[in-house]
């Protein structure tokens with residue numbers, strides 16, 4: 001039988017992770033489906049499990065001058081309802097799954113699951129979000145975009161746990177997330193887009209776009225953003241199709257049963273066109 | 282195996298079992314609460330919905346370990362309340378029930394929504410019910426049923 005550990009403190013949890021090889025479970029909305037067993041039988045885990053939702057220290061949302069900190073056991077719903085969380089992230093969560101899933105699922109779970117269709121990732125990449133990772137003997141911090149290295153591939157050692165998501169505070173003129181998928185909610189996204197900008201004296205001071213579900217990980221192209229920044233809004237609008245062609249090369253839609261390659265590329269690029277057309281002085 | 286406590290339909294319960302079981306199976310097999318249905322078993326349909334600390338969750342995608350010390354309410358427990366009566370009558374009146382398979386989940390979703398937001402817009406009602414599938418009615422009748430419940434239950438939420 002597979003053992004279940006339910007630590008009440010972070011310290012106990014890190015000790016357990018240090019001693020045993022455990023599968024971390026937060027809300028379980030991904031893990032349970034990935035380990036589905038026939039009805040009435042216990043969940044089909046392949047190794048012993050560490051449940052982390054009873055750890056109070058991981059359930060806080062707070063801020064300082066520079067950052068917003070979200071504990072890894074905070075539910076998506078609580079994040080969505082928190083007034084200190086950036087609006088674009090709250091709106092992104094509103095488009096994820098259903099109320100029932102959002103009440104138990106976590107943001108750290110969405111990150112660690114590292115699915116190409118993980119919606120929050122699109123916005124977290126856009127915001128330069130970081131995570132805090134802990135083990136019994138170490139504490140480190142890294143960008144979400146460095147943490148995820150491929151489809152379901154993450155930079156996490158066996159004894160480590162994501163303890164917080166850290167979001168830099170930033171005032172954009174506009175920032176939004178958009179998902180094009182089959183149903184209002186509950187749909188693993190086909191294509192997701194996030195964009196944000198700042199204009200200062202008619203010139204673009206900050207310009208960011210990211211795309212989800214078009215490649216193995218979220219696509220955000222720093223070098224292209226740098227080519228756009230400090231041009232005037234008018235110029236950007238004029239060179240819209242050139243920018244679209246740059247991004248066309250950066251996007252490389254993966255083919256799966258949900259949607260065909262061509263369709264996804266067209267949708268992604270149209271979302272970019274719309275974003276550029278709506279840039280405001 | 283472990284002995285754990287939680288509150289189930291207003292009573293404190295203790296159970297000695299494998300914490301790696303789904304809440305759905307524990308409710309049905311150990312507590313005979315068969316109003317909790319298994320539809321898809323994958324978090325997509327809402328037939329297995331229950332309230333956890335007054336918020337809707339899918340019991341098929343919730344491990345028992347995640348309800349330790351918390352409050353679980355199933356349709357059986359909720360059916361003893363005035364709010365339930367109000368929602369049930371509103372669903373009957375508005376034609377929100379046909380085969381009835383989705384109905385317990387829809388009622389749980391309605392309670393979860395109204396408990397948090399007693400005066401939702403149509404859009405908020407749709408979002409509130411977005412995790413519950415109904416193969417019979419088409420969702421408009423159910424949205425109407427929720428609006429009817431809000432009208433009849435003024436002051437209850």
Ligand SMILES: Cc1cc2nc3c(=O)[nH]c(=O)nc-3n(C[C@H](O)[C@H](O)[C@H](O)COP(=O)(O)OP(=O)(O)OC[C@H]3O[C@@H](n4cnc5c(N)ncnc54)[C@H](O)[C@@H]3O)c2cc1C
Pocket residue numbers: 023024025026027028029030031032033052072095096097098101104105106107108109110111112113117118119120156160161162163185186187188189323324325342
């Ligand atoms: C019906 C349904 C609809 C869905 N819709 C969407 C959707 O629209 N968009 C979307 O992006 N996703 C969707 N999902 C997927 C899922 O709900 C999300 O990925 C969710 O955020 C996962 O969080 P969780 O807490 O349930 O993770 P879990 O299932 O508990 O864990 C997921 C993974 O993360 C690891 N993990 C969890 N917490 C930590 C931690 N603190 N440190 C290290 N590793 C950790 C686990 O080991 C596991 O590998 C849907 C799922 C279902 C069932």
Ligand code: FES
Pocket residue numbers: 318319320321322323324325326327328329330339340341342
């Ligand atoms: S059976 Fe749980 S959501 Fe379908």
Ligand code: FES
Pocket residue numbers: 377378379380381382383384414415416417418
């Ligand atoms: S009434 Fe039959 S599924 Fe909804």
